[in-house]
Amino acid sequence: MNKSRKVGKYEVGRMVGEGTFGKVKFARNCETGESVAMKILAKSTILKHRMVDQIKREISIMKIVRHPNIVRLHEVLAGRAKIFIILEFVTGGELFDKIVHRGKLPENESRKYFQQLVDAVAHCHSKGVYHRDLKPENLLLDAYGNLKVSDFGLSALPLQGDGLLRTTCGTPNYVAPEVLGDQGYDGAAADIWSCGVILYVLMAGYLPFDETNLYTLYSKITAAEFSCPYWFSPEANKLIQKILDPNPKTRIRIDGIRNDPWFKKNYAPVKYREDEEVSLDDVRAVFEDIEDQYIAERSEIKDGGPLLMNAFEMITLSQGLNLSALFDRRQDYVNRQTRFVSRKPAQVIISNVEAVAESMSLKVHTRNYKTRLEGISANRTGQFAVVLEVYEVAPSLFMVDVRKAAGDTLEYHKFYKNFCAKLEDIIWNPIEGTG
Missing domain, CATH: 3.30.200.20 (Phosphorylase Kinase; domain 1)
Structure with missing residues (x-):
């Protein structure tokens, strides 16, 4: 072990x-x-x-x-x-896994998540912090079904040397029109736009701006060319129109959203301690000597077989003690995680995965029972990448963990479903006793 x-x-x-x-x-x-x-x-x-x-x-x-x-x-x-x-x-997975699972959410449920999202965004804006990259991957749910925004202040850090934000490396469908331009932009107004797109997707089950051609997508976002489906209530429709205003100067602000009658319905602001003492000693200690004590990273050396998974990892993986998530693919929408179990030898699993990926015109890189698949996203706006890793959970029982490394969440789930359908003969389903 x-x-x-x-x-x-x-x-x-x-x-x-x-x-x-x-x-x-x-x-x-x-x-x-x-x-x-x-x-x-x-x-x-x-x-x-x-x-x-x-x-x-x-x-x-x-x-x-x-x-x-x-x-x-x-x-x-x-x-x-x-x-x-x-x-x-956060154990409840991504909010958008619910949409993949159930389709659009009812208006009351969508409003509850939207209220929690706006509260989180408002709190950060009051401290001068802007997310600048609000999208499905950053919206998680806790064990009680409450929304948790992740990566506030971290997600939009530029990794380019010139220090400029490169929004288009993510999914551009959630990005405000002014961010797509080359000019500077107001982080608060840009975050509000992204909240509006998220609300639309929760209630509609699909994106307001979704084109296969990048130029068409950008021009539709810039013109705010979209329409609300018939099942949106007139009040929700009205609020979304005010949020998805292509002009950041006239776009509704947080206060306006909070005073909107649709937003205020069943609204209960969450209670929390504002005066909590926070120490930054650990941050200072870590960063003060980073340049002096930096030692070039050494590559990790692994042994030849698949990694063994210990009991702690099994339990954490299955979100508590319910191990059914390991075996039942209907329940595996956890934190963008998708996985299946196989009784075939690890090498057979990898060669099957590679063959299926190549038949889907994906680039394949395999090393130490870990495979990365790469392609272009469906709307041709960027890279789509998936990582598969084989773990030995018991003698001759292997779990294949599949996770999205780049691209859109909804697109990833469609891919995963299609991919598993092509791997049916190596997937073991203990419920049906197949494989």
């Missing part, structure tokens, strides 16, 4: 995501037993892009910005070559 790795008081588990900003892994606080998410940044990246001060500022802000509808940043630690950001671990 692999020896579990520790960072400070945290036992580090499996990877749950990767993005522009580094990797995210499950971890557990050995003192309290609490599950956390650990965001891992390479110091080399931060130094290369001269981002030390900016990241220090953004992490300090995330620590200070404390709100029940925002994922909490607990602390920051440093190793020789990496920085570890310890975040609240």
Whole structure:
């Protein structure tokens, strides 16, 4: 069994995501037993892009910005070559997995999530913090079904040397028209636009602006050329029109949204302590000597077989003790995670995955039982990428963890469904006893 790795008081588990900003892994606080998410940044990246001060500022802000509808940043630690950001671990998956699962949401339920989103955004704006990259991937649900916005202040950090934001590397469907231009923009107004697109998607089940051609998509966003479906109530329709105003100067502000009759219905602002003491000592300690003590990152050496998964990872993976999520593909919409189980040998699983991916015209890179598939997104606006990793959960029982590395969430779920249909002969379903 692999020896579990520790960072400070945290036992580090499996990877749950990767993005522009580094990797995210499950971890557990050995003192309290609490599950956390650990965001891992390479110091080399931060130094290369001269981002030390900016990241220090953004992490300090995330620590200070404390709100029940925002994922909490607990602390920051440093190793020789990496920085570890310890975040609240949110167990309910992405809000948009609900749409994939159920289609559009009822108006009352959509309004509840929208109210929580606006509260989180308003709180940050009051502290001078703008998200600038609000999209489905950043909206999580906790165990009680409450919305949690993730990556406030971190998601839009530019990784280009010139320090300019590059919004088009994400999904542009949620981006305000003024952000698509080359001029500077008001972060508050841009966040409000993205909230409007999110509300529309919750209630409609599809995007207000969704074109396969990038030029057409941009021109429709710039002209705010969209229409609300017939099932939207007139009040909701009216509010969305005010939010999706292409002119940021006349676009409705947070106060206007909060005073809107549709928004105010069943609105109960969440209670929280405003005066909570927050220490930034850990942030200062991590960043003060980053340049002096930086040592080039060494590549990790792994053994030849698939990684073994320990009991802690199994339990965390299945969100508590309900292991059915491991086996039942209908229940696996957890945190953008999708997975299946196979009784075939690991090598057979990998070769089947590669063959199916190639038949779908995807580029394939495999190393140590981990495969990355790459293609162009359906609306041709950027890269679409998926990572598959094989884990041995018991002798001759393997779990294949599939996660989105780049592209749109709704598109990813369609891909996953289609991909699994083509792999049916290697997928084991204990309920039906097949495979």
